[in-house]
Amino acid sequence: MTKTVIVVDKPEITDIETFMQVVEEIALRKKLIQAGNNLRVDIKAREAMGNTRVGVDTVMPHVKAEYVIKPTVLIIRVRQPLTWQDQLPARVFIILLVREPDPFLEDFIIRLVNEDFIDELADFNQPPESIRQLVIEGRK
Amino acid sequence: MTNYQEEIVSALLKGDSYVTADELATLLHVSKKTVYRAITKINKSVAQPLIESERGLGYSLNYRSYLDTTNQSVKSQFTDFSPVERRNQVMIKVLFNAPFSLKLNTLYQTYHVSDELIRQDISVIGQLLSNHHLQLKQEHGTISVSGDEEEIRRVINDALVQSRAMNQEILSDFASEFADINVYDDQFLTAQLDWIQRSLSTTIPYPYNVNIFSHLFILIKRFRTGKVQESGKIEALGPEETAIIRHNDRMFKVANDVIKNTSDYLGTKLPEIESFYLLQYLISMRYDHDLAFNGEVEQVVLKLADGYIDGFDLQATNSRVLVLRNDLIGHLKPMLNRLKNHIVVVNKLLQDIKVEYGDLFSRVIEISRQLEKRLGEPWQISDDEAGFITLYFAKYFEEAPSTKKALIMCASGVGTSKLLNVKVRKAFPDLQVVAVISLADYERHPEKYADADLIISTVKVKPVNHAQLILSSAMFTKADRKRVEEAIADD
Numbered sequence: 001m002t003k004t005v006i007v008v009d010k011p012e013i014t015d016i017e018t019f020m021q022v023v024e025e026i027a028l029r030k031k032l033i034q035a036g037n038n039l040r041v042d043i044k045a046r047e048a049m050g051n052t053r054v055g056v057d058t059v060m061p062h063v064k065a066e067y068v069i070k071p072t073v074l075i076i077r078v079r080q081p082l083t084w085q086d087q088l089p090a091r092v093f094i095i096l097l098v099r100e101p102d103p104f105l106e107d108f109i110i111r112l113v114n115e116d117f118i119d120e121l122a123d124f125n126q127p128p129e130s131i132r133q134l135v136i137e138g139r140k
Numbered sequence: 141m142t143n144y145q146e147e148i149v150s151a152l153l154k155g156d157s158y159v160t161a162d163e164l165a166t167l168l169h170v171s172k173k174t175v176y177r178a179i180t181k182i183n184k185s186v187a188q189p190l191i192e193s194e195r196g197l198g199y200s201l202n203y204r205s206y207l208d209t210t211n212q213s214v215k216s217q218f219t220d221f222s223p224v225e226r227r228n229q230v231m232i233k234v235l236f237n238a239p240f241s242l243k244l245n246t247l248y249q250t251y252h253v254s255d256e257l258i259r260q261d262i263s264v265i266g267q268l269l270s271n272h273h274l275q276l277k278q279e280h281g282t283i284s285v286s287g288d289e290e291e292i293r294r295v296i297n298d299a300l301v302q303s304r305a306m307n308q309e310i311l312s313d314f315a316s317e318f319a320d321i322n323v324y325d326d327q328f329l330t331a332q333l334d335w336i337q338r339s340l341s342t343t344i345p346y347p348y349n350v351n352i353f354s355h356l357f358i359l360i361k362r363f364r365t366g367k368v369q370e371s372g373k374i375e376a377l378g379p380e381e382t383a384i385i386r387h388n389d390r391m392f393k394v395a396n397d398v399i400k401n402t403s404d405y406l407g408t409k410l411p412e413i414e415s416f417y418l419l420q421y422l423i424s425m426r427y428d429h430d431l432a433f434n435g436e437v438e439q440v441v442l443k444l445a446d447g448y449i450d451g452f453d454l455q456a457t458n459s460r461v462l463v464l465r466n467d468l469i470g471h472l473k474p475m476l477n478r479l480k481n482h483i484v485v486v487n488k489l490l491q492d493i494k495v496e497y498g499d500l501f502s503r504v505i506e507i508s509r510q511l512e513k514r515l516g517e518p519w520q521i522s523d524d525e526a527g528f529i530t531l532y533f534a535k536y537f538e539e540a541p542s543t544k545k546a547l548i549m550c551a552s553g554v555g556t557s558k559l560l561n562v563k564v565r566k567a568f569p570d571l572q573v574v575a576v577i578s579l580a581d582y583e584r585h586p587e588k589y590a591d592a593d594l595i596i597s598t599v600k601v602k603p604v605n606h607a608q609l610i611l612s613s614a615m616f617t618k619a620d621r622k623r624v625e626e627a628i629a630d631d
Contacts, residue, residue, distance in 0.1 A: 046551050046552075046555075049551050049579070049599040049600065050550070050551070050556075050597070050598045050599035050600060050611065051598075051613065051614075052555065052556055052598070052614060053613060053614060053615060054556075054559060054614050054615060055615070060555065060556065060559075060614065062552065062554075062555045063552075064551075064552035064553075064554055064555075064578075096554075096555060098552065098554050098555070101553075101554050102554075105554065106554070106558055109554075109555070109558040109559050110558060110559065110562050112559050113559060113562045113563055113566070
């Protein structure tokens, strides 16, 4: 069971294209995915099938693919809401990189049932490291 | 208007379509019953209904009526009596006074209507009374009624039912509907109700409490303002009556005590038949326990209960159906006594039952007509009574565990479907979730999921069998929940 959790605040991002670029860059730099992947296309394709919104301004874009090296929860928070593919604003992006079913990821998703948990993830007063710890800790 | 009533109107004003009783109850943090009651009161308080109900949809505000009402709230307090209300009030007065006559001038002085209208009223009242074999006599500017005492009281009772006084659930509210019921009568009658409850170690719920209260109120008024004709029947109870008394000796003793108290209160010796009349009411109530049964159930009661159960195609061997059958028998036994003795109970939820459980109600009516014909009995099950029976079946069907099978799906089978799965199971614990799968899994092996009735999915999919697709957000919003709820309820 893996527990790769990355949380970054990117207040400078103001458009979706830049956001997608940043996601891919982080994933490559941290060796979460292989080079020559379809990450950006796959995320968009998944959203096109049906939105992944889990909270008022929180979405959970995800891919399940062979090119994923490390199953990961990558949380990116932006200051200025971006218009997501469902045409609604989003400020917190919970990106899941999945290769095959993973108990940690599954447990994390189930925790999203709790709206307070989603609110905590979106709390900019909590630094990224606290959020990371919160996600890693799992259910108390 | 009370706070509840204002909140309901305000909720309907904000909503752009229908709002169900359930939604209003959740919003106000009250029971559905309270919502029904509040809506009835709101509509009763204005000239034309403010809130309209539509079967299967819920409630909506009649905006025109709302504007009229809010513009004329002061004026509405002075709304005239409708012709039906006026005739009812006049008829009740004349019946209470029977066989004595009353001056038409005095009777009509508060209504300010023409002689022609009075003439028409009298003609209508006369016709109505003649249907009950009562004679209305008019001479020298006075009117009076004569006829059988039981019929006189029955018509008074029917008129009280029609005046909606019996919609009052609490005795003091019921008593306040009558201008001429004084504080002593109110206290005396309430004490008799308490006495009956204590003696039988039971609680008399609405509407039976109001029924007994009104029976005793009519009795007191008949002896006080009119003259009760002692017919031959009063002198001698027949073998049938004697058998009923013997069979319900404990209740007859209580009825006797109450009639004796009433005699003392009125300072008049009441005839023995009054105890029998009261006994008829006591055996026509639904009790919390086996008090009314004496361990025996008449064949006709069993036939009725089984007739309804068969009519709904339920298997009498199922344990839930057996519980329903027992509940029904408990209700039908006193109902039969009511029907035989012409005791009318008002079902103030009737309109709401028709809206909320329209199909069930229609079916109950249909089965009732068939059973009446099959059993060849002289009585007919009224809409009010059918409404009560409907509630037993509504409870049965609402509590039925869902037999529907659901698939929960998303694109990957590991993302939003996992979240949705937890939310759906939490909201619908009885729904059988057969699998949480990816769209690809489903499209690859549709035969594995052929028995699914619902597909709750965050992605679009074309069901390969009879399954109904409910496209949902991973947030599983209120609107999503409602659609699942409707799909589960849909047969």
